[in-house]
Amino acid sequence: MKWPTYRRLAIQAEQAGINRLVRLIGSWRGLLVLTYHRIGDSSQCEFDRGVYSADEATFTRQMEFVRSHFEVVGIDQVVRQPDSYWRNRQAVLITFDDGYVDNFEVAFPVLKRLGMPALFFVTSGFLDQRSISWWDEIAWMMRQxxxxxxxxxxxxxxCQRIERYYELSGDQRESYLDRLSDELKTDRYDAGSPPWMTWEMLREMAKSDIRFGGHTVTHPILTRIQNNDWEFELAEGKRRLEEETGTEVQAFSYPVGNPDCFSDSLMTQTARHYQAAFSCYGGVNRAASAKRWDRFDLQRWPVYGPMRQFQVTVTWPQLMN
Ligand SMILES: [Zn+2]
Incomplete structure (x- = not known):
C-alpha cells in the first residue's frame, strides 16, 4: 500500500468518527512537535500570507484539542528526560518559529489561559534591527x-519569487531584491513597522511557562553559507536571547528546516552550543526508536490548513508525511 492511500484512509477515518476511538487508544507513542509561524487573519496582511499557520479561532481549538487528548510537554522535559521516558507517552511540544508579533498578541494569551508550555524560536537580528524578512519584503513589493x-x-x-530567492547565495540575494524592486517599479520596504515581537514582549512571556530557542541572527539557509561559516549565526543568536530574556536557551531550529537545510557537520557544530535542534519536514519522534533519536534532527510538523486536517495529522502523524 502506498503512503497516499494511508493518508486517504486516515482522512476517511476522521470523517467516519473512527479516529475518535483511535485517539482513546493512541496510534503512536513518543513526542510529536508542532510548528507554527504566524497566527491571525492573513487576509489583512501586507506581507507573506503563506507563513500563517492558523487564524485565532482555529489555533484556540487546536490548543484545546491538544490539551484534552495529549500530554503537553516543554523543552525542559525534551532535553532532560531519558529515552525511556517517552515509551508510554503521547507527548506534544508546541513550537513557533521566527518571532512574529502575533505570537505575543494572539497565541500567547491562548497558551497562558490554557496553562500550556511552549517554545518560541526567535531570529535575534529581526528583533534587534527591526528589519523585515526577505520573504515578507518580496510579498510586500508584489502586493504594491x-x-x-x-x-x-x-x-x-x-511563492515562485521566494523559491527563486532560496536558490541564491551570499551577495546575490540583495541584488536579487534590488532587481525585483526595479522590475516591479516599487521601492524596497523601508518605512513602517516590521511585524516582530519586542524584547520586552519576550520578557513578559518568560514570566509564564514559555521558553525561547535559537533561530539564527539573520535567518539564512545555513547550508548555503559559504565555507560553513556558521559560528556567528549559532552563537550570537543564542547569546542575545539569553541576555535579553534572562532564560537559558537550550534548543535551536534550522531556518526553513527541510532536509537540505542542515548537514552532519552543521549538526555537530550546533551541538557545541545547544542541547537539541529541530528540523521541520514532518514526522513524529517515535518512542520505539527513542534510543535512535537524533537530538539534532528532532522532527516537527508544520501546522496549516483547517481543523479537520489538524485532527488527522495529530492522530496519524506517522502516516501523513
Ligand atoms: Zn524561520
Missing part, C-alpha cells in the same frame, strides 16, 4: 505592484 491581482494568483507569484 499588483494590488488588484486575484489572491490565489498573487500568492502563487509571490
Amino acid at each position: 505592484r499588483y494590488p488588484q491581482m486575484a489572491a490565489d494568483e498573487l500568492d502563487d507569484e509571490i
Whole structure:
C-alpha cells in the first residue's frame, strides 16, 4: 500500500468518527512537535500570507484539542528526560518559529489561559534591527505592484519569487531584491513597522511557562553559507536571547528546516552550543526508536490548513508525511 492511500484512509477515518476511538487508544507513542509561524487573519496582511499557520479561532481549538487528548510537554522535559521516558507517552511540544508579533498578541494569551508550555524560536537580528524578512519584503513589493491581482494568483507569484530567492547565495540575494524592486517599479520596504515581537514582549512571556530557542541572527539557509561559516549565526543568536530574556536557551531550529537545510557537520557544530535542534519536514519522534533519536534532527510538523486536517495529522502523524 502506498503512503497516499494511508493518508486517504486516515482522512476517511476522521470523517467516519473512527479516529475518535483511535485517539482513546493512541496510534503512536513518543513526542510529536508542532510548528507554527504566524497566527491571525492573513487576509489583512501586507506581507507573506503563506507563513500563517492558523487564524485565532482555529489555533484556540487546536490548543484545546491538544490539551484534552495529549500530554503537553516543554523543552525542559525534551532535553532532560531519558529515552525511556517517552515509551508510554503521547507527548506534544508546541513550537513557533521566527518571532512574529502575533505570537505575543494572539497565541500567547491562548497558551497562558490554557496553562500550556511552549517554545518560541526567535531570529535575534529581526528583533534587534527591526528589519523585515526577505520573504515578507518580496510579498510586500508584489502586493504594491499588483494590488488588484486575484489572491490565489498573487500568492502563487509571490511563492515562485521566494523559491527563486532560496536558490541564491551570499551577495546575490540583495541584488536579487534590488532587481525585483526595479522590475516591479516599487521601492524596497523601508518605512513602517516590521511585524516582530519586542524584547520586552519576550520578557513578559518568560514570566509564564514559555521558553525561547535559537533561530539564527539573520535567518539564512545555513547550508548555503559559504565555507560553513556558521559560528556567528549559532552563537550570537543564542547569546542575545539569553541576555535579553534572562532564560537559558537550550534548543535551536534550522531556518526553513527541510532536509537540505542542515548537514552532519552543521549538526555537530550546533551541538557545541545547544542541547537539541529541530528540523521541520514532518514526522513524529517515535518512542520505539527513542534510543535512535537524533537530538539534532528532532522532527516537527508544520501546522496549516483547517481543523479537520489538524485532527488527522495529530492522530496519524506517522502516516501523513
Ligand atoms: Zn524561520
